[in-house]
Amino acid sequence: MKSFVKEKGLVLPLDRANVDTDYIIPKQFLKSIKRTGFGKNLFDEARYLDKGEPDQDCSKRPLNPDFVVNQPRYQGASILLARENFGCGSSREHAPWALDDFGIRAIIAPSFADIFFNNCVKNGILCIVLDEATVDQLFQETFAQEGYALDIDLEAQTITKPDGSKISFEVEPSRKHVLLNGLDDIGLTMQHAEDIKAFEQRWRERSPWLFA
């Protein structure tokens, strides 16, 4: 798995609450059996003026000039700034795949939906929860200052602003460990294979109908 250690990059402000995973990557792109190539369809319905189809050449599609992702000043951004309950709805991991493919490495929001948050960790994307006032302040500063960039250090659990001031953030130690080291979850769990087998044996004796 991809690791996350540090990220310095432009901030993309998506000023909208309850962004759902259908909004992040619409369903027609879920027909792909691959894990890559979703970046060009990230936020497809808001980003383009026409209806997108899988395997389409997006370079010729009409862009929605009002949508923040299309504004020249945010091109190349790697840190997404979002509002509450980001990533709600469907469990599609295509949402973090699309964000990753587009170049987003970290997301800052007041809250995230559970399944999406988990899916991000599996893809080396850092989700940072900050209180609403701090997020609001970051929105204002991003809008006010062209080229606004943040410097995120996961080891130190800090975000450094352009003026040098720092914001600290919480991260669960196990998730931090996995992200910093880009660990293979399945490999880690397989280290407990004997425990799983022992549990399975006990469980089978207690609930034989589950193994019939």
Next chain:
Amino acid sequence: MAGKTLYDKLWESHLVKELDNGTSLIYIDLHFLHEVTSPQAFEGLRLAGRKPWRASANMATPDHNVPTTTNERSRGVEGIVDPISRIQVKTLDDNCNDFGITEFGIEDSRHGIVHVIGPEQGRTLPGMTIVCGDSHTSTHGALGALAHGIGTSEVEHVLATQCLVQRKAKNMLVKVNGKLKPGVTAKDVILAIIGKIGTAGGTGYTIEFAGDVIRDLSIEGRMTVCNMAIEAGARAGIVAVDDKTIEYLKGRPYAPKGEQWEQAVAAWRNLVSDADAVFDTVVELDGGEIVPQVSWGTSPEMVAPVTGVVPDPASAPTEAKRNNYQQALKYMGLEPGTPITEIKLDRVFIGSCTNSRIEDLRAAAAVVKGRKVASNIKQALVVPGSGLVKAQAEKEGLHQIFIEAGLEWREPGCSMCLAMNADQLGQGEHCASTSNRNFEGRQGFGGRTHLVSPAMAAAAAVFGHFVDVREVELH
């Protein structure tokens, strides 16, 4: 010491071991797979040279991306017109063959929406842990199982290890007291709950639904309620086991038999929260006050009673909510103060893992019977949840009622709930839908969804606009 909640009991019984940092290794009894969120997981297994830990603990069916017209379905997988969809469905067939996983393919009479066929087959059992790469896996909690959606990386993880690394959620009790008024259904109950606690109200919790109203619901109705727990932010929703649960499961193909049945029932009787269990949060509603619900916006929390009006953003409690309401009204093309019954409708969809079971179709047919689809409705789809639901409905003559009224009778699948197949709304069209999500574009590019119960959707089809189904005479 305080007693245990049902969720506590389910969690503890599946605890393989506690890991560092507050995570636990949890054993998974049953894993459902479908064509959309599994191909990358199987590919991952192949690349790492891994095999399923316990192939028999998996069950697959293609549902999200299958056509629903009889013509296209009559030629099986090869008959799927869209080549990208055909590859995806075939890939599931191939993966199940390669890895020894039971699949109900689209030509199998038992095929259907994964969350409909699991309980229908008795594959879903009380006391199980169940996961699937689909957020509506919470449906299975209606039978006293701990069930939730996962992403594709976790699909691969469960295939390889039969376990997940998890953090225990908090306990929330949602108690619906009293008695529902006639014409008010499970769908109205869950929409009213989401309207009250909000789309993130259950984030970080497992919700146990309880109270007299929940006890009075059929198992199908409880599935409708648990199905939409995720729409309140909770990954899992559960209902305690009672006589109805056991009665529902008895004799189903995969349910235990003989001596094991007796043994299982004895164990299942314990799957209730202890009387002295403590919940982190308790929410209570009076079921007698719930009226049929209609969503007016782009989040399932944006609901109003059918007797109400589209709200004014100025009345929203916070500025953030005001912005949400404004964005939603703009997308929906609605003006504040418009009576819900005056919203213009273009299409009707009766189906999805929320509302495509036999009792849903019976409720819809009862309203439609002796009436015709209104002239302004371009299309009204009825998509049964499974081949067996379809067969049962046809045995009861429900399909004739729908067809005579001008509704389309389709083959099972997810269909217009997420509109991955050809069943889609056109831009700007309004749809009365029995599905679970009214997000922007969910049912088609620019489409506008109004979430309702099957009876409300059926009434909308024949009257051409929302009506209070409590006032509709049944023929």
